[in-house]
Amino acid sequence: MAAGSSPVSVSLPGPAMSAFGDVIAWLTDPENWQGRAGIPARTWEHLVLSGVSLALVCALALPLALWLGHIGKGGALAVNVTNIGRAVPVFAVLILLAIGPLGLGVRATIVALILFGLPPVLTNAYVGMREVDRDTVEAARGMGMTGWQMLRRVELPLAVPLILTGVRLAAVQIVATATLGAFVLGGGLGRFINSGFARQDQAELVGGAVLVATLALLVEGSFELLQRRLDPVRRAGRLSQRRV
Amino acid sequence: MRPLSTGCLVRNDWICGEYVRSRRSELQDALTQHITLTVLAVLIGLALAIPLAIAARRLRLSQVLLGAATIVYTVPSVALFSLLIPFTSISATTVLIGLVLYSLTVLVRNVLAGLDAVPDDVREAARGMGMGPMRLMLRVELPLAVPTIMAGVRIATVSTVALTTVGGIIGFGGLGNLIFGGLNSEFRSQVLTASVLCVALALVADVALLGVQRVITPWQRGAVR
Numbered sequence: 001m002a003a004g005s006s007p008v009s010v011s012l013p014g015p016a017m018s019a020f021g022d023v024i025a026w027l028t029d030p031e032n033w034q035g036r037a038g039i040p041a042r043t044w045e046h047l048v049l050s051g052v053s054l055a056l057v058c059a060l061a062l063p064l065a066l067w068l069g070h071i072g073k074g075g076a077l078a079v080n081v082t083n084i085g086r087a088v089p090v091f092a093v094l095i096l097l098a099i100g101p102l103g104l105g106v107r108a109t110i111v112a113l114i115l116f117g118l119p120p121v122l123t124n125a126y127v128g129m130r131e132v133d134r135d136t137v138e139a140a141r142g143m144g145m146t147g148w149q150m151l152r153r154v155e156l157p158l159a160v161p162l163i164l165t166g167v168r169l170a171a172v173q174i175v176a177t178a179t180l181g182a183f184v185l186g187g188g189l190g191r192f193i194n195s196g197f198a199r200q201d202q203a204e205l206v207g208g209a210v211l212v213a214t215l216a217l218l219v220e221g222s223f224e225l226l227q228r229r230l231d232p233v234r235r236a237g238r239l240s241q242r243r244v
Numbered sequence: 245m246r247p248l249s250t251g252c253l254v255r256n257d258w259i260c261g262e263y264v265r266s267r268r269s270e271l272q273d274a275l276t277q278h279i280t281l282t283v284l285a286v287l288i289g290l291a292l293a294i295p296l297a298i299a300a301r302r303l304r305l306s307q308v309l310l311g312a313a314t315i316v317y318t319v320p321s322v323a324l325f326s327l328l329i330p331f332t333s334i335s336a337t338t339v340l341i342g343l344v345l346y347s348l349t350v351l352v353r354n355v356l357a358g359l360d361a362v363p364d365d366v367r368e369a370a371r372g373m374g375m376g377p378m379r380l381m382l383r384v385e386l387p388l389a390v391p392t393i394m395a396g397v398r399i400a401t402v403s404t405v406a407l408t409t410v411g412g413i414i415g416f417g418g419l420g421n422l423i424f425g426g427l428n429s430e431f432r433s434q435v436l437t438a439s440v441l442c443v444a445l446a447l448v449a450d451v452a453l454l455g456v457q458r459v460i461t462p463w464q465r466g467a468v469r
Contacts, residue, residue: 019330086399087446089406092423092439099430176320183322183413184427193326197413202330209326213319220318 019202023210026203037191039211046188046215049106049181050174053113057170060114061121062163069129069159070151078126085119090177098184109186113177117170124166128159157232164230168223175216189215252433260433267434270422275441277336278418281411282404282449284340289347289400294393296348297355298381306356313349321346321410329414339411346407347400354396358389391464394457398450405446419445 026032033039068074090112097108132155140154182190189212196205228234252260264271300309316324324342332338362385370384386393412420419438426435458465 083402086402087406087443087450089409089420089423089439089442091409091412091420092435092442095423095427095435096439099427099432099435172318179320179322180410183424190322193322196326205326206330209323212323213327216318216320216323217315220314 019206022203023206026207027210032207039189039192042187042189042191043211043215046175046178046190049109049113049178049186049188050171050219053110053117053174053178054167054171056114057117057121057174058167061118062125065122065125066129066151066156066159069126070147070155072130075126075130078122081119082123085116090116091180094177094180094184104185106181106186108184109178109181109188112181113174116177117174120169120173121163121166124169125159125163128162128166129155131162132158161227161231161233164223164227168220168227171223172216172220175219179212179216256430256432258432258436260437263433264437271437271441274419274422274438275445276418277416278405278408278420278442278445281336281340281343281408281416281418282401282445285343285347285404285408286351286397286401288340288344289351290393290397292344293348293351293355293396294386297352297359300352301356301359306360309352310356313352316345317349321407322413325411325414334414334416336416338414339408339416342411343404343407347404350400350403351393351396354392354399355389358392358396359385361392362388390461391457394453394461398453398457401449401453402446405442405449409442 035041065078068078093115094108094112097111098104100108102108102111136158137150137154140150145153178186178188179190179193182188182194189208192204192208192211196202196208251262253262253266296309297306300306319327321342324345325338328338328341332341366384366388367380370380375383408418409420409423411417412422412424415421417424419442422434422438423442426432426438
């Protein structure tokens with residue numbers, strides 16, 4: 001590999017400062033904001049890849065985790081996927097998929113995005129369902145609610161905070177994995193980092209990293225806000241406060 | 245990197261004993277670099293996390309510290325490494341600083357949680373026995389927080405083993421060097437062997453740390469999951 005053989009810059013504080021100017025110049029160069037490989041196009045690619053994967057993750061993991069949580073089975077599975085997901089390197093799986101049957105490109109990236117998005121959603125949704133106060137569930141049963149009603153009207157609303165935490169963690173994981181996906185030609189903002197390494201262009205490398213970091217923080221921030229808006233218990237609390 | 249000998253290397257099989265035999269020293273070097281980076285990252289992370297968490301509690305800045313940890317944790321690893329390159333160039337230091345920052349985000353959280361969980365009664369009793377703040381921290385609060393801190397050390401270690409592979413992009417990622425190096429040449433046995441070794445290393449480290457935890461917290465035996 002060319003990477004590692006020759007340094008992109010020397011390690012003095014001076015060049016770091018001039019690098020800062022170069023990065024600003026790269027980020028504000030109108031040419032980098034145009035075309036199919038421009039910053040807006042790559043950002044859109046990154047968001048679409050991540051959004052589609054997150055939607056698929058939720059569609060797969062949420063029904064399974066909610067059902068397992070409701071019947072109280074499969075806890076070991078739901079908790080262990082997170083431990084396994086932590087021990088398996090995303091980068092290795094991505095490259096294995098890319099040199100395997102899926103080939104370089106978007107397909108390998110999406111499969112890796114889904115694989116590593118599943119664990120946080122599964123685990124948090126399951127734990128959220130199980131942590132609902134058992135007395136509350138018993139009271140609902142005593143009121144004559146059916147299993148479906150208990151799931152829908154008692155357990156699910158009380159589990160929402162942890163479910164949303166799982167979705168937020170998955171979103172952050174997916175945005176990060178999508179960045180690595182650029183190294184197997186999966187598209188997205190990671191392409192600038194990849195090309196910065198390949199062409200030894202430090203401005204592009206660091207500029208790309210700034211864009212990736214900003215996007216990841218914006219995603220984390222928006223999910224945090226969404227979580228505050230959507231929590232039914234907190235919303236009910238707000239309403240009752242307003243009434244007082 | 246092109247395999248010259250006949251057999252599974254030429255066929256580019258996923259599993260290839262000949263690869264392991266002929267590249268033994270390369271694999272050992274990569275494994276050594278991987279372990280060195282991980283151990284240093286977790287140890288430096290722990291050495292920073294404990295005083296940081298204690299200081300943050302004392303100054304009532306725990307929420308600020310947790311917020312900062314979330315921000316660092318959110319930045320994807322490739323981006324973090326790239327952002328460090330203007331300061332530390334392409335070097336093992338760049339990867340190490342990145343890994344330390346990530347392990348810090350996990351460790352700080354667990355040190356804070358461990359200290360927060362110490363019951364106030366216990367603190368009062370220790371003060372009643374005439375302990376000053378320093379002795380209280382060293383003899384009572386930190387020991388009681390050890391199980392939670394060790395849980396953090398295990399999570400940080402397992403995550404760091406996995407994350408170190410990303411350092412392969414800049415040439416200092418231990419087994420990640422072999423994984424990334426096998427991408428362009430589609431060297432299957434190299435990528436698979438290095439990946440499997442990486443997962444095995446994470447599992448071995450986790451079990452070893454569980455053993456350490458049992459030894460240093462004898463009162464917890466039977467309670468540890």
